[in-house]
Amino acid sequence: MQAAALASRPQASGIMSDAPTKEEKLSPVEGMKIESNYLRGPIPAELVDGNDHFGKESIQLLKHHGTYQQDDRDDRDGGKTYSFMVRSAIPGGKLTSEQMLAEIDLCDEVGNTTLRITTRQGLQHHGILKSNLQQTIHRINEVQLTTLAACGDVVRNIMCSPCPYHGDAVYSQLQAFADELVTHMRPRTRAYHELWLIDEATRERQLVGGGKIEGDEVEPLYGPTYLPRKFKIGIGLPTDNIVDLYSQDLGLMAIAENWNVSGFNMLVGGGFGVTPSAAKTFPALAQPMCYIPLAQAIDVAKAVIKVQRDFGNRSDRKVARLKYLIHNWGLPRFKEKVEEYFGGPLAPPRPFVVTDQNDGMGWHAQGDGKWFYGLNVENGRIKDEGSIRLKTALREVCRTIAPPLRLTPHQGIIFCDLKESDRGRLTEIFHRNGVPTTEETSAVRRWSMACPALPTCGLSITESERALPGMIDQMEHSLAELGLAGEVFTTRMTGCPNGCARPYNSDIGLVGKAKGKYTIFLGGRRQGDRLNFIYQDMVPSEEVVPRLASVFRYYRDERQPGEALGDFCHRKGKDDLLAHCEIPVEAV
Structure with missing residues (x-):
């Protein structure tokens, strides 16, 4: 049944020519996804079963909804104390002061009183109890954020160089492209809405005893089994590789001509995960595969994802990332298959040299008469501890100045659209709360x-x-x-x-x-x-x-x-x- 479900995916003519000739035993997680009815599984029943934790199947499926089950490893003497990490996917790290305030309120009300900026420009809470899980995800969505696809075997939060250089069309175009790309990559399943975004009575009527949903029209990109493993995308520039394009499954290196993005050099097969006990695993840098015009970038990106979907390893999750498929096939064969899925030839990559990263820290002119300021946040942890009251300072900034915000791939915060009169005010708030400014932070x-x-x-x-x-x-x-x-x-x-x-x-x-x-x-x-x-x-x-x-x-x-x-x-x-x-x- 599992193999049949995999084989039932819509395929382009001739696409399955490289498929295995004999049926492979799928990993247990693949079976869970196949039987989940598009990421539902036993989650609805277990949400209300009175236990403080979920079973194995739900634990795997919940990742796609943006949450991991964890326990406090400092406190295992009396058995495991379960809680949940909940992660918001924030494309390019862009959010409003109102959204940041809502996340800070949540970490105090239902979390462990801290909020963490992730290395993929998102936010995550720790210490959420199972009884507060639905409330937490619901409230994140109320401020127009989402946890969908922040984790799991899908395209994760899409990264983008965050600096708001409004006088530079290239940065604005990259950020707009990231937003557009997200709309094509997010899962389409209604399970997320049913589980987290409707009232309890309606949810019970819809989910308890609900029928099996059939057909890949539910997930035209992913199909019923989603991807073999997580898939990471970053968008950057040769002069600004702050998103670490070479670490991504798919890195889009923008090529600019006359101050406009003409297209991307596509880098494929990056990934740093290693299993200590498995010598077959290794870190890998993404390799330049092709150049694609801007108008074709989304379609070629989809082709890459579909090749990984259909040929990535589904029997051994340790070697299921895209880097292993490319390692086994070689880049030329992989490119040929992407061309087959895309429906046309792909040009060779353009010459380029990566010259720098721009972490956006400190004061910068935006190019529109306003300023942005990047604040270093050590390891991304937003908290009040001792004399350093970063959480309190952020609350004041977001309530009084209320600037748009950007989260950086180095776990900092950029405060945007600041007037000249805001500069001294911002610094005063940080100093009054004992928060070291970027200028007071060592380079190391x-x-x-x-x-x-x-x-x-x-x-x-x-x-x-x-x-x-x-x-x-x-x-x-x-x-x-x-x-x-x-x-x-x-x-x-x-x-x-x-x-x-x-x-x-x-x-x-x-x-x-x-x-x-x-x-x-x-x-x-x-x-x-x-x-x-x-x-x-x-x-x-x-x-x-x-x-x-x-x-x-x-x-x-x-x-x-x-x-x-x-x-x-x-x-x-x-x-x-x-x-x-x-x-x-x-x-x-």
Whole structure:
């Protein structure tokens, strides 16, 4: 039955010529999706069963609705205490002050009192009880946001360079294109509306004992089984790769002519997730496949997604991302299949060089007589803690100045459309609430990121968000002593190898390998177009910064003029670095 459902998808003439000749055993998650009646499954009944958690099938299906079941791993002595992460998908990170206020209110009323900016320009809550899940998602939708497709085996939140340069038509066109692309990529199932957006009595009448829905017209892009795994899209520029295009399943590198977007170089097959116990998994950079005119970009993007839908691995989720299909087929064969689905030839990619990222931090003229200001938010966590009352400050800004907002791929906030008279007022609000401004934030802290990890992530091996700020404190001290305080390089930490904070193309990557121990990666770079390499493995947390300090010292003494840290490490290589960088005696 499962194989029949897969084979029943609408196919273009000749498309199935590369299909397997024998039936493969599908993963259990594929069976759950097939039997779910377009993402419904047992969720309706389990929402009202009185338990504080869902069963295995619902847990998988709920991801497509924007929520993960979690438990507090700091408090397992008396058994698991269940709660939910709820994530809003915010294309390009664009939202209003009213929407931000609504999200902040929710984190206080039903969450753990904090709100987190994600590395994909969304927002997420932690600590939502099952009894508050429907209310939470409903209220997010009341302010014209959504959690649909923020997680799950679909196109996730579409990223876009966020800076509001209103005097630059290219940025405006990219942001408008991102909005248009979203309308084509979101799931069409009515299950989301039925579960979360109508009153309880109506929901019970519609869902309890409801009939099976048939036909792919419900999901013309995804079909009844959706995609083999998650699919990530980013939109950027050669001069502004803040969205890390090379880390995306599908990266759209804008090509501009005469200050207008003429089309995109399409990069395919990026992805950083790695399963520690599976040598067959690996991080990969997206590869340039073709150039597409702007008018054809959505249709070619759909063709890429459909090829992954029909040929991606559905028997082993560890190797189900697009990068593995391209690795197995090779890029030329993959491109041929995309051309077949698209219905025409695709031009080779245009020459380009990635030169920079623009995190949008600090003060910038918008080009229309107004200003925008980018505020660094350490690891994206919006909270009031000790003398730093960021949540309180944001409430005041959103209520009094009420600017449009943009969330950045480095987990910062951009305040848009500010008048000259707003500049001093904004800074005063931050200072009064103890919030460090971007100008008061070190370069190493500004360009750092960490995933949430413990205590909420079920995949985490060790600390990340709770550990990185202390390490940054130490790195600031070491860099200042060496006269390197102004050096710009990226530091990214994750509590496991899955790579949610994109550690594998950064100057310094710190990846959790065991409890309290990390793999140190070096040699990537801020532009995002190069993977780093393993420098040292299984490094105790207390030794991470001392070992990096030796690298910093070598960098200071041997770098070439203008050479960035990642480029220096890449040029020297692992063996040379190990030979010249002293390992602290206590670490031996």
